[in-house]
Amino acid sequence: MTTADVTTAHTEEHPTYTGLNNVKMAMWAFLGSEWLFFGSLISTYLLFKNRTGSGPKPQEIYDIPFTSVSSFVLLMSSLTMVLALAAIQRGDHKKLRVWLVATALLGCIFIGGQIFEFTTFVHEGLTLKTSPFGSAFFVLTGFHGAHVTIGILMLLSLAGMSSLGKLPQRDANKVEMVGLYWHFVDIVWIVIFTVVYLIP
Amino acid sequence: MAQAHEHKHPGEKEYIKIAVILAVITALEVAVYYIESLRPLLVPVLLSMAFVKFVLVAGWFMHLKFDSRIFRRLFIVGIVTALGVFTILLVTLLVAFPAHS
Numbered sequence: 001m002t003t004a005d006v007t008t009a010h011t012e013e014h015p016t017y018t019g020l021n022n023v024k025m026a027m028w029a030f031l032g033s034e035w036l037f038f039g040s041l042i043s044t045y046l047l048f049k050n051r052t053g054s055g056p057k058p059q060e061i062y063d064i065p066f067t068s069v070s071s072f073v074l075l076m077s078s079l080t081m082v083l084a085l086a087a088i089q090r091g092d093h094k095k096l097r098v099w100l101v102a103t104a105l106l107g108c109i110f111i112g113g114q115i116f117e118f119t120t121f122v123h124e125g126l127t128l129k130t131s132p133f134g135s136a137f138f139v140l141t142g143f144h145g146a147h148v149t150i151g152i153l154m155l156l157s158l159a160g161m162s163s164l165g166k167l168p169q170r171d172a173n174k175v176e177m178v179g180l181y182w183h184f185v186d187i188v189w190i191v192i193f194t195v196v197y198l199i200p
Numbered sequence: 201m202a203q204a205h206e207h208k209h210p211g212e213k214e215y216i217k218i219a220v221i222l223a224v225i226t227a228l229e230v231a232v233y234y235i236e237s238l239r240p241l242l243v244p245v246l247l248s249m250a251f252v253k254f255v256l257v258a259g260w261f262m263h264l265k266f267d268s269r270i271f272r273r274l275f276i277v278g279i280v281t282a283l284g285v286f287t288i289l290l291v292t293l294l295v296a297f298p299a300h301s
Contacts, residue, residue, distance in 0.1 A: 028271040032278025039282030079219035194250035
């Protein structure tokens, strides 16, 4: 096999039954299934949000202006993510790294805000064990935060691969998959922000 | 072959326009939350705005509007299943144990 043959084998996608990329298909199936995971956590929260026991009630501790800023930051990270994808699709690797790192930074700001919020709540008397409301709140937002953290690690890995020259334009699909995951995490937060924080 | 099922993705300017719309809707959500006269309509208004944000992110940023319908179906099946299962669960629990709700 010549070098040219190897290159061809790497760059051409093999034909599939549907004519669609299998990895992308698997990612969409995974994201579809994730709704069941977050659906169970959101349902549990809705069931327990009024069971506060002797602990603080939701409206007493939620800081809506602060959480609104966090939501805005996460929304804007979806913009930087999609700009990273557009950059690799046109072969602009410098811009790709800029937007990937920007997305990771915005994700870090969101996680920093969540850590600050959790710490404040604990000081105000709401912990995982205080009440069913506390358990449901921390488990739901905590699992979302874990998803964001995994996303940040994937973004930084892509930025590292790009810096080492191991993310050529033909691998734009990898950025797109991480992007789909990141946008999904953003969408879940859109739901959490409305259902958990804004609706009394 | 895969390209046969997919349309051209939007450009950077369109992505920025979508982001501005998302930012404006988020600001409106927070404003609506603080307007006392809108309290009776708070839940439907907030859910509608969240739905619009959801559609904009999924449709444009995730390219569901432009990619194959199969991806859209996979995603929607997950949402509809989750909504169905957990609505039934919540209604059942609230009817069976009203004292705990």
